[in-house]
Amino acid sequence: MVLPDGASSPDILISECGPRDGLQILSQIMPTEAKKRWIAALHAAGLREIEVCSFVPAKLMPQMADAAEIVAFASTLPGLTVLALVPNLRGAEAALAAGAHKLTIPVSGSEEHSLANVRRTRAEMVEEVRRIVDYRNAHAPHVPVEANISVAFGCTIAGPVSEDEVTRLCVSLVEAGVDDSGLSDTTGMGNPVQVKRLFTRVIGEIGEKIGAAHMHNTRGLGLANVLAAYEAGVRIFDSSHAGLGGCPHAPGASGNVVTEDLVFMFEAMGVKTGVDAASLVRSRAILSETLPGAELYGMLAGAGLPKGYRPASPGVMHGQP
Amino acid sequence: MVLPDGASSPDILISECGPRDGLQILSQIMPTEAKKRWIAALHAAGLREIEVCSFVPAKLMPQMADAAEIVAFASTLPGLTVLALVPNLRGAEAALAAGAHKLTIPVSGSEEHSLANVRRTRAEMVEEVRRIVDYRNAHAPHVPVEANISVAFGCTIAGPVSEDEVTRLCVSLVEAGVDDSGLSDTTGMGNPVQVKRLFTRVIGEIGEKIGAAHMHNTRGLGLANVLAAYEAGVRIFDSSHAGLGGCPHAPGASGNVVTEDLVFMFEAMGVKTGVDAASLVRSRAILSETLPGAELYGMLAGAGLPKGYRPASPGVMHGQP
Numbered sequence: 335m336v337l338p339d340g341a342s343s344p345d346i347l348i349s350e351c352g353p354r355d356g357l358q359i360l361s362q363i364m365p366t367e368a369k370k371r372w373i374a375a376l377h378a379a380g381l382r383e384i385e386v387c388s389f390v391p392a393k394l395m396p397q398m399a400d401a402a403e404i405v406a407f408a409s410t411l412p413g414l415t416v417l418a419l420v421p422n423l424r425g426a427e428a429a430l431a432a433g434a435h436k437l438t439i440p441v442s443g444s445e446e447h448s449l450a451n452v453r454r455t456r457a458e459m460v461e462e463v464r465r466i467v468d469y470r471n472a473h474a475p476h477v478p479v480e481a482n483i484s485v486a487f488g489c490t491i492a493g494p495v496s497e498d499e500v501t502r503l504c505v506s507l508v509e510a511g512v513d514d515s516g517l518s519d520t521t522g523m524g525n526p527v528q529v530k531r532l533f534t535r536v537i538g539e540i541g542e543k544i545g546a547a548h549m550h551n552t553r554g555l556g557l558a559n560v561l562a563a564y565e566a567g568v569r570i571f572d573s574s575h576a577g578l579g580g581c582p583h584a585p586g587a588s589g590n591v592v593t594e595d596l597v598f599m600f601e602a603m604g605v606k607t608g609v610d611a612a613s614l615v616r617s618r619a620i621l622s623e624t625l626p627g628a629e630l631y632g633m634l635a636g637a638g639l640p641k642g643y644r645p646a647s648p649g650v651m652h653g654q655p
Numbered sequence: 656m657v658l659p660d661g662a663s664s665p666d667i668l669i670s671e672c673g674p675r676d677g678l679q680i681l682s683q684i685m686p687t688e689a690k691k692r693w694i695a696a697l698h699a700a701g702l703r704e705i706e707v708c709s710f711v712p713a714k715l716m717p718q719m720a721d722a723a724e725i726v727a728f729a730s731t732l733p734g735l736t737v738l739a740l741v742p743n744l745r746g747a748e749a750a751l752a753a754g755a756h757k758l759t760i761p762v763s764g765s766e767e768h769s770l771a772n773v774r775r776t777r778a779e780m781v782e783e784v785r786r787i788v789d790y791r792n793a794h795a796p797h798v799p800v801e802a803n804i805s806v807a808f809g810c811t812i813a814g815p816v817s818e819d820e821v822t823r824l825c826v827s828l829v830e831a832g833v834d835d836s837g838l839s840d841t842t843g844m845g846n847p848v849q850v851k852r853l854f855t856r857v858i859g860e861i862g863e864k865i866g867a868a869h870m871h872n873t874r875g876l877g878l879a880n881v882l883a884a885y886e887a888g889v890r891i892f893d894s895s896h897a898g899l900g901g902c903p904h905a906p907g908a909s910g911n912v913v914t915e916d917l918v919f920m921f922e923a924m925g926v927k928t929g930v931d932a933a934s935l936v937r938s939r940a941i942l943s944e945t946l947p948g949a950e951l952y953g954m955l956a957g958a959g960l961p962k963g964y965r966p967a968s969p970g971v972m973h974g975q976p
Contacts, residue, residue, distance in 0.1 A: 493963025523961035525923035526882055553961070554916035554954035557879040561847055589954070595875035602846035633875035633910070640844040640874070642814030
């Protein structure tokens, strides 16, 4: 579990993945200036790690054509860890050249999803991760590399995913040199018992190298699964502003856990996030403006913060949204 | 905790409150025949307790004018506990005359909400509950009476609600003779830590007399709060088909926990509900048809059951919705 500098005061790290996971699924392309405004607003709300883009060929994913410019912009925001997704060594080289602070590599938990998503087996992906780590060690030793297991709790192609195999995959990735490895419920198929069981088991194997719980709200269980992961000892949570997001290779997968609802849950529970839920609710306006017609998720935005709400994080403004 | 006859096989009791809690908030009135079709579909999906109506003056709540006819119809469905909400002795007399199998009485957790909702103090409501129990003892001793604390986790008028006072209120209600007493998050202000703490405390005081967790999804925490209540030992959960519902005296309160999502969560977790989630998804069509324009909530309906889904309940059909 690698916490970024300056984030030692919050109890958990919320890693905002909207600008990458949210935008990649949309057919429309958010203009670069809008992305900058959005990322600045997320930072202003207190988020200290943002997955700002992925480094993939622009012809495959034109939404991410401005990745290098976005990394350069995000790097100007004080205290922010600028996270970039890279599917392979070529992407990692580009991300490091652009100045990304941290790399995240998705590795599928099922062979079927791996072949459909990156046309490689899981074993081939572990080798690719090893090459990325070697490259990082040689050229940017201060940049953490994480690898998260996609479809760790179920796969739209394979159905159930072996917990033995997911656990072994995490161990292989740590042996390959990643700084942490997390588990993603890419298509929202997990349930709290399963989430707690698998995270507990993986933590038993890789200990402090455990990374993020990346939960989707596809079937409404997103926050219950986050709670289960928290109870298992996870302290990094991926989520997406307004719940934007999904997976292009996982049909029917929509809806990351909503950052503002997640922040509200933890702050109300007494767990410090360092993030201002009300500010996140207000900045949904940027999405309505710049992504006309895109579906925005989340319940806090409609209901507002409850009367007498007292967030756990000190010094964070929490006005009524 | 009073489980109805025939429900000893499931691990938990889901008490469907849509026909009462869902309909009372809507301005449109569901026709009596539509209500019957809906209740029959809920029963066919495996639900074995349904809060079918409230006994209140028809001029105050015309949506419930057909309460007696609905109770008579629901009583023909085999194995179903026909639950009716009654706010006072007059309502209880009418409900028992109509043949309701079980009565539920709401008692506010805050003085402010109590006065706004029923123009009575909480102490006056405890006295009213005692009169209802006395009447029940004299005229229908086989009919269980439950009293649930509204706004137990926060009040839109008063803000935070004293956990000492809620606990004492539950004890007073049990002393007044109710069969069980549960806690309602009427306006979706609770969080999992609070829910677990307060249920644990109340169970410590009233033990097996603990009733339902009635959670709302107002701010997206509904299922996380259900999970917290389950972990505290609660085994009865109120929920509403398609998340219909709210409270007319709690502004901004919308969205009961969605029955189909709740069933999916528990069945996936290995907790038997006896209810078929796919059947509930299909019967949302009755609501779209008969309540045009009403907002239907829930995530399972859009996503469908996951590939390889294996529900815990044996003998329940779980087709793809």
